[in-house]
Amino acid sequence: MSVRDWDLRHYRLLAAVAEHGSIGAAARATGMAQPNASRLLEQMERSAGFALARRTPRGTELTDRGRVVAGLAAELVESAEGIARSVAALEAERGALHLCASLTVAEHLMPAWLAAAQQRLPGVTATLDVGNSDAVFERLRSGAADLGFVEGPTVQTGFRYLDVARDELVVVVRPDHAWAHDGDVPPEAVAAAGLVVREPGSGTRQTADAALAPHGTGPRFEVGSNAALAASVAAGLGPGVVSRLAVLPALRSGRLAEVPTPALRLGRVLRAVWPAGPPLSRSAQDFLRIVLPAG
Numbered sequence: 515m516s517v518r519d520w521d522l523r524h525y526r527l528l529a530a531v532a533e534h535g536s537i538g539a540a541a542r543a544t545g546m547a548q549p550n551a552s553r554l555l556e557q558m559e560r561s562a563g564f565a566l567a568r569r570t571p572r573g574t575e576l577t578d579r580g581r582v583v584a585g586l587a588a589e590l591v592e593s594a595e596g597i598a599r600s601v602a603a604l605e606a607e608r609g610a611l612h613l614c615a616s617l618t619v620a621e622h623l624m625p626a627w628l629a630a631a632q633q634r635l636p637g638v639t640a641t642l643d644v645g646n647s648d649a650v651f652e653r654l655r656s657g658a659a660d661l662g663f664v665e666g667p668t669v670q671t672g673f674r675y676l677d678v679a680r681d682e683l684v685v686v687v688r689p690d691h692a693w694a695h696d697g698d699v700p701p702e703a704v705a706a707a708g709l710v711v712r713e714p715g716s717g718t719r720q721t722a723d724a725a726l727a728p729h730g731t732g733p734r735f736e737v738g739s740n741a742a743l744a745a746s747v748a749a750g751l752g753p754g755v756v757s758r759l760a761v762l763p764a765l766r767s768g769r770l771a772e773v774p775t776p777a778l779r780l781g782r783v784l785r786a787v788w789p790a791g792p793p794l795s796r797s798a799q800d801f802l803r804i805v806l807p808a809g
Contacts, residue, residue, distance in 0.1 A: 515561050522594055522656070524558055525587035527551055528566065532584035536573035545651050545670050547714075598657025599792055611640045611797040614659040616666075616717050617740055619784055620644040622759040623679060624663070627805050634804060638797045648715035654789055661798040662787045663805075665717030665757070667724055675785045678805050683721055683780035685773040686744070686761055687753045694771040701777045705729040710746045710754035713738050721782045722755040729778075744770065755780075 523544075530540035541551035559566050566580035576584055602612075615624050624642060631640055643653060647666040651673065653659040669675045685704055687693045705726040712719040713736050735751055737743045740760035747754040748769055764770040786802055788794055794802070 515557060517561050519561070520558065522591065524554060525590050527554055528558065528580070528584045529588040529591050531555070531567060531574055532576055532581065532588065535575075537567075537569075540574075543671055545648065545655065595657065602657055602660060602795070609637045609639055609797055611638050611661070611795070611801060612643070612659045613640055613661055613663070613801070614643040614645065614650045614653045615663040616647045616650055617644060618665050618681065618718065618757045618760055619663040621740065622757075623784070623805075627801070630804050631801055635797065635800050638800070640797075640801070646713065646715045647717035647720065650787070654787065660788065660795055661801060663784065664787055665782060665784050666720040667717070667782060668720070669785065669787055672790055673787045674790050675787045676802065676806065677783045678786050678807065679784040681782050681784055682758050683718065683725070683755050683782065684758045684761065684765075685753055685755055685775050685778075685780075686747055686765070686770045687773055688748060688750055689768060689771045691753065691771070693753060693773045696773075698774045698776055701726070701729040701775065704753070704755075704773075704775060704778065706732040708733040708735065708752040710735045710737060710743050710752050712736070712740070712743060712756070717782070718755070718757055721780065725778050725780050726755075 526544050527540055527546070530543045531537065534540050534543055537551050537555065538548050541548040544551070546554070555567060562583070564579055565577050566583060568575045568577060613624075620642065628640060628642070631638065643659060645653070647664040650659070650662040650664050651670045654662045654673065663678070665681060685693075685699070693699050709732065711722055711734050718740070735746065737746055740756055743754050743756050744761050744764055748764070753773065761770055765772055786805065788798065
């Protein structure tokens with residue numbers, strides 16, 4: 515890789531290190547995991563041929579050359595974001611609305627919202643991208659989407675949000691699993707089990723990890739969708755933690771069984787999110803009115 519191959523992730527990270535003074539803070543500001551941010555900075559230093567930063571007990575300090583490159587990087591990022599805002603504004607004038615949503619919202623709530631928008635917002639053409647919660651924030655940050663919907667327990671820095679619905683995760687097993695007949699299962703047993711879970715970056719995974727963390731940990735089997743999680747549990751891979759919305763048909767049919775876990779806090783809020791700063795386009799505001807709960 516050469517410097518010519520750097521993309522906006524590289525420039526955003528370097529500008530954020532200059533602004534915040536540490537890799538950890540820069541990673542949070544750009545929506546990266548800290549190990550990924552450290553690897554990206556090391557990759558930049560290798561391709562540049564010189565050190566961009568020094569690690570100190572107080573944080574991360576840019577070298578003299580690093581400060582020069584970071585200043586240029588900040589200018590480039592500002593220009594790119596200005597272009598994205600301008601393009602978004604031009605598309606909004608034509609009635610284009612770019613939405614992005616995490617899987618649970620996209621699969622179980624968005625179809626009804628889009629149908630209502632088709633009836634109530636003539637002239638608005640909506641498109642939908644689907645990914646996990648981290649991917650939604652990244653698309654909004656890059657200007658590729660106007661309005662997003664996430665299910666994670668936190669909202670990344672630099673975004674506004676409104677609560678639009680509530681959801682609950684449930685622990686599910688095959689009907690012949692011992693937990694299906696045990697009554698209440700203690701949280702320590704759930705945390706220690708070989709659970710089937712969603713991938714890192716998923717709002718479902720973030721909520722499950724936060725609820726289980728105080729009670730210990732065990733092996734985890736990661737899958738990339740709610741459907742894959744339900745199928746894996748039904749096949750006998752292990753208990754799973756998933757949105758009730760995603761497995762309601764399987765629970766009703768008896769293909770899966772819900773495990774009572776009253777001591778675990780598995781409720782969560784589903785949120786609409788958008789970048790702070792420029793106001794939402796008129797079409798995005800109108801769509802948001804459709805999805806907000808009455809009253």
